[in-house]
Amino acid sequence: MASEPDAATVDRSWDVVVVGAGPAGAAAALSAARVVGPSRVLLLDRHTFPRDKVCGDGIAAEALTELAGLGVDLDELTAGYPPITRLRLTGPAGGIADRDLPDAVRVIPREVFDARLVDAVRGRGIEVRQVHVRGLRASDGGWTLDLRSPRIHHAASDRGRQIRARVVIGADGAHSVVRRHLLGDHPVRTALAIRGYPAARPGQDLTQLITMTGEHWPAYAWSFPLGDGRANIGYGELLGESPVTKADLMARLDRLLPGAAADPTVLWRAHPLPLSPARPTVSDGTVLLVGDALSLVNPLSGEGIYYAVRSGALAGAASTAADPGRVYRRILRRDLGPHLRATAAVTALLRGPRLLDVGVRAAARRQRVFDDLVRMALADGGITPRLLRGLASSVLDDRASRSAAGHTP
Ligand SMILES: Cc1cc2nc3c(=O)[nH]c(=O)nc-3n(C[C@H](O)[C@H](O)[C@H](O)COP(=O)(O)OP(=O)(O)OC[C@H]3O[C@@H](n4cnc5c(N)ncnc54)[C@H](O)[C@@H]3O)c2cc1C
Known part of the structure; x- marks a missing residue:
């Protein structure tokens, strides 16, 4: 003692x-x-x-608004890092929702x-x-x-x-x-993610890119532009039973964003994410x-x-x-x-990647569904009636196109 x-x-x-x-x-x-x-x-x-x-x-x-409410000067906090106004979301099956964000985000190195x-x-x-x-x-x-x-x-x-x-x-x-x-x-319940600062993706400009994959589900790669030609690029996945090495994460990143991990001078570091459920x-x-x-x-x-x-x-x-x-x-x-x-x-519903594809397609079709999904993913948004309606109509379309293509539901 x-x-x-x-x-x-x-x-x-x-x-x-x-x-x-x-x-x-x-x-x-x-x-x-x-x-x-x-x-x-x-x-x-x-x-x-x-x-x-x-x-x-x-x-x-919403994080910036909260900090402003605590008296932080947002001009000083964000100086030198431009507003990022667009997000391009690629679903596990390749569907794309490429839209304006409901509110601009910033990408500012944590350093x-x-x-x-x-x-x-x-x-x-x-x-x-x-x-x-x-x-x-x-x-x-x-x-x-x-x-x-x-x-x-x-x-x-x-x-x-x-x-x-x-x-x-x-x-x-x-x-x-x-x-x-x-x-x-x-x-x-932990995810593990790796991150580096290579050159931004060709043509990326001031758009955040998120590319999801059904492999090692749930998992995705991202490229978030800093506005100076570089981007914060990374890959993360939920940790399961089998161990995951840094080399595994790098290989999976390279599959989703080919060439992203090619520059040998970039330092890649990994860190866990403790998830809220x-x-x-x-x-x-x-x-x-x-x-x-x-x-x-x-x-x-x-x-x-x-x-x-x-x-x-x-x-x-x-x-x-x-x-x-x-x-x-x-x-x-x-x-x-x-x-x-x-x-x-x-999260409990998204046992497999298919429902997420449905969500990406619904977000691609309607700006408001996209906005609601973004608010749920980035801040305190919940499940809204229009989100449910958008998802439901996307599920019905999905079923219709699968049965037209000869798949059993
Ligand atoms: C790869 C990756 C990508 C991510 N991307 C995003 C993103 O784009 N946007 C987003 O919103 N979130 C993202 N996150 C999550 C985000 O990084 C964390 O949720 C956030 O940093 C949590 O802030 P915090 O202040 O709780 O903890 P931290 O930021 O981890 O700060 C904890 C502090 O405590 C200090 N500390 C620890 N132990 C001690 C000790 N014993 N004594 C004294 N000090 C100590 C540390 O030095 C550190 O400064 C990401 C996480 C990872 C791993």
């Missing part, structure tokens, strides 16, 4: 300590600062910024985006520190965080340093230490999980930044409650519950 900290090793006590300074942590810190004051909030990350984070870098309009967010947090007067959190334990009605300093030359003197907090917000991503403290090894229940109490730490990645698209920012904002706002966990669970359920249930239901 760990001994009680002595005064020399204990930092001052904070109202809210946020572990992890990605989009979820930055949003949580900004939101908490509004209710407890900036000087009572501490944001921690094991890295200094800028730092890379393996991601598709696609930032939904840039996250550093700008951390600057915005600092600009609000919130302290940001580079420390690696090893664990936490209950003490004096709050929490004591055990830290490991990443500054090697100070490691001996910093060993055993601790920080105290009334509320801890775990925004520490897919391998969250805070979640492990709360839930042990909670099972996660397997998210844990939010616990009562004073330790809250947000973003990837709460497994909030959309299972239809692999997008997680909007959910990271939204959950961070809600957790920060709940941090002054007598039982922040209970309040956070209630507002999260009210806010994202219908969407999370809808995406879980659609």
Whole structure:
């Protein structure tokens, strides 16, 4: 059992300590600062910024709106990265929906985006520190965080340093230490994806490309243009029983986007995506999980930044409650519950790629069906009547054309 900290090793006590300074942590810190004051909030990350984070870098309009609501200057946040107004979706059977997006998205390398967010947090007067959190334990009605300093030359003197907090917000991503403290090894449903920054696809311009495949289903490759001639290109699939290597992911990417992986100077990195249908229940109490730490990645698209920012904002706002966990669970359920249930239901229906082809064809035919699908994949959209009507008529057409071609249904 760990001994009680002595005064020399204990930092001052904070109202809210946020572990992890990605989009979820930055949003949580900004939101908490509004209710407890900036000087009572501490944001921690094991890295200094800028730092890379393996991601598709696609930032939904709704994520930006949420950040603007937290006082982030969107001109500063998005400077140098043009609005991306079009999406070309290729279904597993080759059907294409190529349409204007309902709202423009941005593609901003996370190395840039996250550093700008951390600057915005600092600009609000919130302290940001580079420390690696090893664990936490209950003490004096709050929490004591055990830290490991990443500054090697100070490691001996910093060993055993601790920080105290009334509320801890775990925004520490897919391998969250805070979640492990709360839930042990909670099972996660995970996809794995690989990403690099080669030249954009020929003729791609400012269009996002997504190409799905029935092989290793569910899986897709993407090419998201940065606007400077390069694109964030990658491939991801749901992890099943059999192991998947980096070479497998690269080969599958190259099959879907031929030549994308040809440039030997491009660095390719992989990272897991914890999908929302397997998210844990939010616990009562004073330790809250947000973003990837709460497994909030959309299972239809692999997008997680909007959910990271939204959950961070809600957790920060709940941090002054007598039982922040209970309040956070209630507002999260009210806010994202219908969407999370809808995406879980659609994911369960999409056992095979055929229904997705039907969806792509329906989206190709009607802009509003396309818009509803995009909102469900990127933000908090649900299953709308016009989406159901569009899918139903596409299913009927599919049946008709299959029986005309002599297939049994
Ligand atoms: C290949 C790939 C492509 C993706 N593409 C997209 C996309 O295009 N659009 C989209 O919206 N989403 C995408 N996602 C999902 C998105 O990247 C995540 O959902 C998002 O980063 C979650 O944000 P977060 O703040 O919860 O976690 P993170 O961004 O992972 O941030 C966690 C932070 O915690 C810090 N940390 C971790 N452990 C500790 C510790 N012990 N102590 C201190 N600090 C710690 C880390 O250094 C990190 O800065 C993609 C994911 C992958 C893997």
